[in-house]
Amino acid sequence: MITKKPAIPLSVIGGFLGSGKTTLINNLLRETDGRRLTILVNDFGDINIDADLVAAHDGRTLQLSNGCICCTIGDSLSRSLMEIAAMPESPEHVVIEASGVADPGRIAQIGLAGGAYSLQAVCVLADAANLPTHAADRYMGDTVIHQLKRADFIALNKCDLVDEADRTQLYARLTDWGITCPVLETTQGQVPLSLLLEPRERESPENLEEHHHDSHAERLRSWSLSTDTPLNRTAFEAALEDIKGRALRAKGLLRFSDAPHHLEVLQLVGRRYELSPVREAEGEEASRLVVITAGDVELPASLRDFFPK
Numbered sequence: 100m101i102t103k104k105p106a107i108p109l110s111v112i113g114g115f116l117g118s119g120k121t122t123l124i125n126n127l128l129r130e131t132d133g134r135r136l137t138i139l140v141n142d143f144g145d146i147n148i149d150a151d152l153v154a155a156h157d158g159r160t161l162q163l164s165n166g167c168i169c170c171t172i173g174d175s176l177s178r179s180l181m182e183i184a185a186m187p188e189s190p191e192h193v194v195i196e197a198s199g200v201a202d203p204g205r206i207a208q209i210g211l212a213g214g215a216y217s218l219q220a221v222c223v224l225a226d227a228a229n230l231p232t233h234a235a236d237r238y239m240g241d242t243v244i245h246q247l248k249r250a251d252f253i254a255l256n257k258c259d260l261v262d263e264a265d266r267t268q269l270y271a272r273l274t275d276w277g278i279t280c281p282v283l284e285t286t287q288g289q290v291p292l293s294l295l296l297e298p299r300e301r302e303s304p305e306n307l308e309e310h311h312h313d314s315h316a317e318r319l320r321s322w323s324l325s326t327d328t329p330l331n332r333t334a335f336e337a338a339l340e341d342i343k344g345r346a347l348r349a350k351g352l353l354r355f356s357d358a359p360h361h362l363e364v365l366q367l368v369g370r371r372y373e374l375s376p377v378r379e380a381e382g383e384e385a386s387r388l389v390v391i392t393a394g395d396v397e398l399p400a401s402l403r404d405f406f407p408k
């Protein structure tokens with residue numbers, strides 16, 4: 100007799116570039132209580148940085164091919180999900196971290212297509228500090244709002260960076276966009292595990308229907324840069340001033356000449372950036388940087404000059 104395997108619970112974490120998805124995934128891995136989770140991560144840029152930033156755990160973290168998960172690499176996602184479902188010991192839960200421009204509803208649909216998965220939650224993060232700017236972006240505004248409309252619940256993240264009046268305005272904007280799902284205020288992606296992983300009644304998935312195909316990939320540019328030469332910190336930080344507020348996102352693993360044996364992670368979202376040590380460099384490991392811009396924004400020479408190739 101052939102017994103059908105029970106459906107594997109699936110959760111999707113979405114939200115615009117830099118909203119806090121990887122931060123949330125790392126919390127999840129820390130608090131996972133020994134559950135066998137498999138995490139699929141997808142970066143929009145050509146260089147995988149998230150795979151380095153997702154904390155190691157004893158389950159599995161799989162890097163999907165780069166590109167937008169909901170458009171160009173849907174097949175790769177389906178294939179990975181099928182392979183996971185076919186494993187003799189399947190995971191207790193699969194979590195997909197969508198790229199920052201992906202349509203989380205589309206990803207959930209891909210996950211449900213083969214019948215091997217049951218959808219637990221579509222959690223979409225909103226960056227409380229940058230949402231008004233992102234939603235007003237002439238190239239990406241529609242994508243940002245559409246992502247939020249696909250949520251079962253929204254984690255309004257980075258609440259430490261906004262005050263009460265900002266928050267009231269953010270709720271008014273959500274109402275204007277017709278968004279009625281529950282909103283949880285968070286900092287550092289602290290979404291309770293139970294909301295992400297434990298079964299609960301979902302409303303009919305009508306908000307998953309119809310892929311909002313807005314060809315966002317064509318309006319974005321992803322600049323992938325690398326160099327073996329350690330970077331001069333002062334000059335590099337000066338160059339970052341030239342892209343603050345102009346690039347939608349920059350993320351990098353960098354080696355500086357004043358600490359050449361370590362890699363530091365660069366996180367730039369909107370006008371804020373931070374550099375923090377992440378791990379020892381493997382020999383003369385190259386610095387890698389991804390910058391994402393919209394429309395016709397070019398990279399300034401001050402930054403490009405660090406990466407002669």
Ligand SMILES: Nc1nc2c(ncn2[C@@H]2O[C@H](COP(=O)(O)OP(=O)(O)OP(=O)(O)O)[C@@H](O)[C@H]2O)c(=O)[nH]1
Nearest residue numbers: 115116117118119120121122199257286287288366
């Ligand atoms: N101040 C503040 N910073 C936060 C919070 N949550 C995340 N961050 C920071 O925001 C930056 C981006 O966070 P990530 O978790 O990498 O965002 P992401 O959504 O995975 O980014 P992409 O994969 O590029 O779309 C990092 O520097 C985080 O440390 C928060 O609640 N408050």
